[in-house]
Amino acid sequence: MSKLLIIFGLVLLMTVPVSFAQAQQAFEGSGSAVISDSLALSDKITYSLTGVTRLAPDQSYEGWLVNSGTGALQSTGLMTVDGSSKISHSWVSPDGDNLIEDYDTVVISVEPVPDSDPGSPSNIKPFSASISPEAMTHIRHLLVSWPEGDDAGILTNLNIQLDVAIQHVDLARNSDTLDDVLLHTQHIINVVDGDGFPSDDIGIVAHAQDRKHAGFAGPSVAAEGANVEAAGANAVTGRAVAVHHVDNVLGVQKYIIKGGG
Known part of the structure; x- marks a missing residue:
């Protein structure tokens, strides 16, 4: 079972349990994506997952932020799985964007290496989490x-x-x-x-x-x-x-x- 938890943070972290999506291929792993402050407000996301299925040498996990309303996408970079089947990955917006303001969904896709379409995620998305529009308004x-x-x-x-x-x-x-x-x-x-x-x-x-x-x-x-x-x-x-x-x-x-x- 694959599962991803979004955590939106400021000084005090707020944990938001959400549903998960599972790809047709069997993937294992669970963890969290934490949005917090780095150089600006809510400009950083940190992924921490354990028990993650290891990929073939010609594949890689990639993180994405998605605005479900507009379809806007932001890659948060390729991720490596270490020898303990863990992912520890951070990304900071180079423009200081407020990620909570701009996005409501986190996706981790499986991408080919090399990637012929680096601007969008593949159809294989073993990990995803989304917050409802109503909840995001008040968040x-x-x-x-x-x-x-x-x-x-x-x-x-x-x-x-x-x-x-x-x-x-x-x-x-x-x-x-x-x-x-x-x-x-x-x-x-x-x-x-x-x-x-x-x-x-x-x-x-x-x-x-x-x-x-x-x-x-x-x-x-x-x-x-x-x-x-x-x-x-x-x-x-x-x-x-x-x-x-x-x-x-x-x-x-x-x-x-x-x-x-």
């Missing part, structure tokens, strides 16, 4: 763009705002004057609430609440909603940590105002 909200037309997804924005909050926690801690402590403490509150500089006018709380899009995708992809909910919960925990740091800074303020130390 892209999480990882590509939300609100519609924005250049970052919910989880991306959430992580960015958490980083901003932590940056201003550090600035407050390292401040030499009470005015600077007050300034950066207010900045942290602004980022949490999404109100004023240096927030994105949405805020950590709202971004964390928007992880509900994982649940919208969940009915289409088994277990996906629960996994992304866990990722969102981790982000909310991060928010709680940031607020805890704010409380600590406020305690320092009160101490200074009262003339302590």
Whole structure:
């Protein structure tokens, strides 16, 4: 039995179980294709398979990304099977393309060597996995763009705002004057609430609440909603940590105002 699992990743990985397709010829193997960040957002795919059927010397496995709506194809390179019947292969888009934005299907084909038609996969496709359009819509909200037309997804924005909050926690801690402590403490509150500089006018709380899009995708992809909910919960925990740091800074303020130390 051949099986391929797609995993879309950001900082927190989201696992998406999917169906598999099997060619007429018997092929064995299973594994995953992981989309993650390299030089740009979601520009890298990594294949990890075990128990893979070894091919004849004049054949090779090749990975493909496919947009099922437009038919667009992107080869992710020829793959070798090592002595342990494993495939470990990575490919990074040379143009920094967001692979989650552009594709919804992963295919591994069997190609002749040499290949007379290198621009498209052969009819032998022992491994494939695809995400439904309904699920992809909400996955892209999480990882590509939300609100519609924005250049970052919910989880991306959430992580960015958490980083901003932590940056201003550090600035407050390292401040030499009470005015600077007050300034950066207010900045942290602004980022949490999404109100004023240096927030994105949405805020950590709202971004964390928007992880509900994982649940919208969940009915289409088994277990996906629960996994992304866990990722969102981790982000909310991060928010709680940031607020805890704010409380600590406020305690320092009160101490200074009262003339302590």
